[in-house]
Amino acid sequence: TQLLEQSPQFLSIQEGENLTVYCNSSSVFSSLQWYRQEPGEGPVLLVTVVTGGEVKKLKRLTFQFGDARKDSSLHITAAQPGDTGLYLCAGAAESNYQLIWGAGTKLIIKP
Amino acid sequence: EAGVAQSPRYKIIEKRQSVAFWCNPISGHATLYWYQQILGQGPKLLIQFQNNGVVDDSQLPKDRFSAERLKGVDSTLKIQPAKLEDSAVYLCASSFPRGVYQETQYFGPGTRLLVL
Numbered sequence: 001t002q003l004l005e006q007s008p009q010f011l012s013i014q015e016g017e018n019l020t021v022y023c024n025s026s027s028v029f030s031s032l033q034w035y036r037q038e039p040g041e042g043p044v045l046l047v048t049v050v051t052g053g054e055v056k057k058l059k060r061l062t063f064q065f066g067d068a069r070k071d072s073s074l075h076i077t078a079a080q081p082g083d084t085g086l087y088l089c090a091g092a093a094e095s096n097y098q099l100i101w102g103a104g105t106k107l108i109i110k111p
Numbered sequence: 112e113a114g115v116a117q118s119p120r121y122k123i124i125e126k127r128q129s130v131a132f133w134c135n136p137i138s139g140h141a142t143l144y145w146y147q148q149i150l151g152q153g154p155k156l157l158i159q160f161q162n163n164g165v166v167d168d169s170q171l172p173k174d175r176f177s178a179e180r181l182k183g184v185d186s187t188l189k190i191q192p193a194k195l196e197d198s199a200v201y202l203c204a205s206s207f208p209r210g211v212y213q214e215t216q217y218f219g220p221g222t223r224l225l226v227l
Contacts, residue, residue, distance in 0.1 A: 041220050
């Protein structure tokens with residue numbers, strides 16, 4: 001059974017600080033996606049990474065896919081209260097492309 | 112472009128009662144998913160439809176859960192009878208396959224179910 005472990009589970013920091021959240025597995029994925037979910041809403045796709053070692057930037061968010069396509073990280077620079085939410089990673093299984101979901105990192109940015 | 116619509120947004124029932132959720136995907140999206148998201152966990156796929164056919168229902172508790180997607184558009188998910196552990200958010204998502212590994216799923220706001 002493929003599993004995706006996210007860490008930390010919960011993170012509360014002050015506005016302006018930097019942070020990194022991680023998504024790790026022992027399995028290889030064909031691609032990996034990061035979603036953000038706000039209270040009362042469904043997840044919204046932020047980015048898809050496909051190639052090992054790939055780095056994508058979305059304003060203050062930097063996403064990296066591990067060289068072996070088993071792990072990923074999300075780095076936020078100068079966090080803002082609007083970044084608050086649940087960050088979920090989801091990997092596409094190589095065998096059938098079904099998404100395997102992590103449990104999420106709940107991020108709170110205090111003004 | 113209208114997003115994925117779900118109703119109701121909230122539902123409170125007693126255990127052993129039945130409940131149904133409705134989902135209207137984005138127009139033109141062939142693939143529809145139902146997920147269960149328990150508080151503090153990531154979404155768990157219950158069932159995936161491609162048009163009106165089932166692609167994956169391996170994690171659907173078939174003794175109490177059922178889902179259908181008539182005419183390949185709207186879908187309903189039913190629970191009968193409900194148990195306390197069914198309390199969760201039920202998310203519907205849809206996608207238009209572009210390249211399998213780059214498929215983007217668009218989620219509705221979810222239905223929050225509380226079973227008492």
